[in-house]
Amino acid sequence: MRIAAVDLVSNTCFPALAAAELGAFEREGLDARIELVASLGATRALRDGTVDAVIAGSVHDLLREFPGWRGAKLVVALSQGTPWLLVVRADLPVKRGDLGAIKGLRVTAAEGPDLALRQMLIGARIDPDRDIEMIELPGAKARDVSFGVFAARALEQGLIDAFWANAMGAELATSRGAGKILVDVRRGDDPADVRHFTFAGLATTDAFIRSEPHSVEAAVRAIVKTQKALRADPALAREVGQRKFPPDAAALIAPIVERDVVFYDPVISAKAVNGLNAFACSTGHLSGAVPYEQVVDIRFRRLWDGV
Numbered sequence: 001m002r003i004a005a006v007d008l009v010s011n012t013c014f015p016a017l018a019a020a021e022l023g024a025f026e027r028e029g030l031d032a033r034i035e036l037v038a039s040l041g042a043t044r045a046l047r048d049g050t051v052d053a054v055i056a057g058s059v060h061d062l063l064r065e066f067p068g069w070r071g072a073k074l075v076v077a078l079s080q081g082t083p084w085l086l087v088v089r090a091d092l093p094v095k096r097g098d099l100g101a102i103k104g105l106r107v108t109a110a111e112g113p114d115l116a117l118r119q120m121l122i123g124a125r126i127d128p129d130r131d132i133e134m135i136e137l138p139g140a141k142a143r144d145v146s147f148g149v150f151a152a153r154a155l156e157q158g159l160i161d162a163f164w165a166n167a168m169g170a171e172l173a174t175s176r177g178a179g180k181i182l183v184d185v186r187r188g189d190d191p192a193d194v195r196h197f198t199f200a201g202l203a204t205t206d207a208f209i210r211s212e213p214h215s216v217e218a219a220v221r222a223i224v225k226t227q228k229a230l231r232a233d234p235a236l237a238r239e240v241g242q243r244k245f246p247p248d249a250a251a252l253i254a255p256i257v258e259r260d261v262v263f264y265d266p267v268i269s270a271k272a273v274n275g276l277n278a279f280a281c282s283t284g285h286l287s288g289a290v291p292y293e294q295v296v297d298i299r300f301r302r303l304w305d306g307v
Helices: 014-021 041-048 059-064 113-123 147-156 167-175 206-211 213-232 236-244 247-263 270-283 298-303
Strands: 002-005 033-036 053-056 072-079 085-089 106-109 162-165 179-184 200-205
Touching (some): 014 072, 041 053, 041 059, 072 206, 085 167, 147 167, 162 167
Parallel strands (some): 002 033
Antiparallel strands (some): 072 200, 085 179
8 A cells, every 4th residue: 555645753653653664554454554754745746646545634625636525534533623733933022822923924834724823813813925934945855855844944044933833843843942832733822723624534535445445454453453552552652753854853753742631633624624615615626515425435434443
């Protein structure tokens, strides 16, 4: 099973990366290979059939290549909730949760996550086209780039004033004294229910599910068991990080995972899908509500309890 990922240095999709590294896929009888695909190329690869599944840090990205959720399905959540944080320069005199403090700053965000940032700002009555300066960092879309880590280094170098990225980037910036967290949407700083915009999940095509249902089932089982193992022993993250991550990220992943294990839940709820579809409507990727069964393949729900 060929699985595409846009970022291999990520806490958001960590259960899938850990499932590969800790042998969970193999124990389920699945030969799974996770391949790095830059930017939004993972969903294009899924559409083109060059991979069998994608690890999506933000599942709404699938709608770019599968309009109306036609042709693809989510089969398991990797982590719950919109996973990004807004980090600003450490020297700025700002209060956590005060989105108004972002006005006039140079801000960067990856393609895809930038849509959630824009909607969050609009919800706070901030015009993302006039009130901030959106910066595209040269080299950020390269194949081997972890955007959060890349953005944290740009903040440290003074190239930007703020970035919107995952907890790995936030932890790197704060641990080095370059940044501080302005907004962590999953922990309640968000306006307008931003935490329900999206989540991380494993997705595949309807065609692959028809041809390889047992492979999909094996992948779901492996991820659910890995999530359970990480919740029981977050220190497992250190082992994975030491094998797969750059040294600075490897040193940070265990405490990040320890804080994030509460989000490593495989269930895709109706509430999550409703929030996802409402967000997709706000960005123009959907024209109206879509039934739960058109977004999630319900045949795999029985596996989410880990039995």
